[in-house]
Amino acid sequence: MENRKKVAFYTLGCKLNFSETSTIARNFQDEGFDRVDFEEVADMYVINTCSVTENADKQFKQVVKKAMKLNNKAFVAAVGCYAQLKPEELAAVDGVDLVLGATEKFKITDYINDLSKNDMGEVHSCEISEADFYVGSYSIGDRTRAFLKVQDGCDYKCTYCTIPLARGISRSDELENVLKNASEISKQNIKEIVLTGVNIGDYGKGEFGNKKHEHTFLELVQELDKVEGIERLRISSIEPNLLKNETIEFVSKSRTFVPHFHIPLQSGSNEILKLMKRRYQREVYTERVNKIREVMPHACIGVDVIVGFPGETDEHFLETYHFLNEMDISYLHVFTYSERDNTEAADMSGVVAANVRSKRSKMLRGLSVKKRRAFYESQLGSNRTVLFESENKEGYIHGFTENYVKVKTPWNPELVNTLHPINLTHIDEDGSVRMEFIEVEV
Template identity: 90%
Template sequence: MMMKKKVAFYTLGCKLNFSETSTIARSFQDEGFDRVEFEEVADIYVINTCSVTENADKQFKQVVRKAMKLNEKAFVAAVGCYAQLKPEELAAVDGVDLVLGATEKFKITDYINDLSKNDFGEVHSCEIVEADFYVGSYSIGDRTRAFLKVQDGCDYKCTYCTIPLARGISRSDTMDNVLRNAKEISEQNIKEIVLTGVNIGDYGKGEFGNKKHEHTFFELVRNLDKVEGIERLRISSIEPNLLKNETIDFVSKSRTFVPHFHIPLQSGSNDILKKMKRRYMRELYSERVAKIREVMPHACIGVDVIVGFPGETDEHFLDTYRFLNDLDISYLHVFTYSERDNTEAADFDGVVPANVRAKRSKMLRGLSVKKRRAFYESQLGTSRTVLFEGENREGYIHGFTENYVKVKAPWNPELVNTLQEITLTKIDEDGLVRFDFVAEFA
């Protein structure tokens, strides 16, 4: 009897990539392959790439080297955003055999007939205008939560961003298909679904570049809230101009949607927001935060911010710092601006020196630590529900409350993938909320 071929996957980048990797992995399993961990010897290694930062490019080469160390005869395939943007560059990386662009990645098993190594990677890519169809995805079996893709692509023209070049126009899954996928996930004993996409607030645009919205994001949220068997639904990153008051009000009373919002800001300076071609000013951002706090005082609010954008003076940066310091938010994701080919901003004057970018980044990361600590302290004494995850890290099990407070407890396998109501009482020296369960869980 022939041995089954083994395939392993590595995902760089965002939650959307994780959902798509899982869908690609299921297509391999449907073709009779055995999925193994990336740290194991495999016949095929598939790397789902990211192009958001310069660091992601470097990471790709490291991952290829890791695969080659595990099995120098293995077939290595690259898919994803970087594979669409710079296929020839990836194909030239030593060890890479196949590079698939945006329209081809979900057909990868059609290209895996001959697993012999190539001297130079074979490229199958497309013009991004051809990426006008939608492939639904969700991740399952990897963790206690699933990432459910509801939308892909973006019609925004932010001057620093390559995502529209890598993923194409904004297009959405059908309502029926999203609800079907959510039901499938709920039947797998997964407790939490995270909605993901490139610009999920733009949900509802048809497949073929049809600008008309068949549905709205609010309708999606309302319908998902009715799906039986889902314990928790979480909205991933959503643009402030697309997060409407009706959605915020609905989440505050929802059966399943949790009080956690991640809202990109990118800069607290209106001058810089204009240069970035963002679709709001900081005043609108303040209004969104105030609205969330009005109806959900305990909500967690995360913020994306970019430092070192061309033309960002010390005064612009301090404007951002003061704005964020005064804002009632819970944590920051700080990105150091890096030049990306084929973006408007790459040609802007006022380049910020690398050491200045690093210093600003460090200042905002410090502010994030302070904000997270203050948020956790504000939650002490409250009763929250924690979803515990499956990993034993140095004798502890970790999980998140509905409002995204990270909790740790002494390791107990019985707690994995369970929801436990606890009172948040103390913050440990590592900054996490620590909880010691009573005797029945000991």
């Protein structure tokens, strides 16, 4: 057994990447590798890359450097979105031996021979039009919740986004396979599954560019709700134009789906939404939020927003700021616009200065803190259920309620990965919520 090779993984980017890294890791274990932590010395390091922001590109180089520090003879492979978009650039990074594009990443073990270092990174990437088949994946054993991939790729043409170039056309897993994966996860004592994909509201499109929907997202949600052994299901992120009222109503009465929605807005200005080629106007967004509040007043609603998009004037930005300020939402994910090669927006006029982008980002981050605080305050005194995480942070264990309130209580290892009814009592100085256990009569 001494000869078993060790492999370590590092994931940059989104939940979808985490689910795929986990699947790739299981493939390695099937091939006789032992998976170790990225902080440990390994024979091979696999980095799953992201290309959503400029920062992800810089992070990649830092991760390679870290791997080389741990073992300068280790074989380093790059997979994922950035590997598809700029394979040569990654291959040229010192220490990188193998770069695999969108269709090759799940066959990574086929490309490995004796793990000896290459003088130059070897590239195997496809034309993105060849990424027309679907590979299901889910994460397991990495944390207390599992990420279950149900869809990949995107047919939308948002002017700032490289994801269609990195992941190809929209395509989905078969419903039977999603249910099988969910059932497998439930048998591993995992209490929560997060549904993930690039554009999950578009669920149902078959392989090979088949535009016909075999099933709808609502049907997926309805069927998953019946899977035995799952305590909680969470929808990761869904476009406002694809989040239908029927889905919102179903979630409000569901056995397992939690009252938490993450809905990308990107801008509160219709003019900017048009420049971005988003498929809705802000009025649709307002309707969705109002519908959620009507049937689930206690729901958590998260928002993605981009600042500094080309053509965004001070007036446009303030329109977004006031729109979000007046909306009953719970938190923001703020992205500072960064130019990406081969996107329409990169050639647009009206470039916003970097310092202005930074200032706008700071303003919206401040608004997010205010919104989260107000949401947490609105939940004080209510009874919720918390799922505890596995980390001991300075003597405390943290967890999340079904509606995504972060709670803390003194560390107790027996609480890890368990669900408990609690009462939310007060907000701590670090912003998380303190709680009391509710005694359950047996």
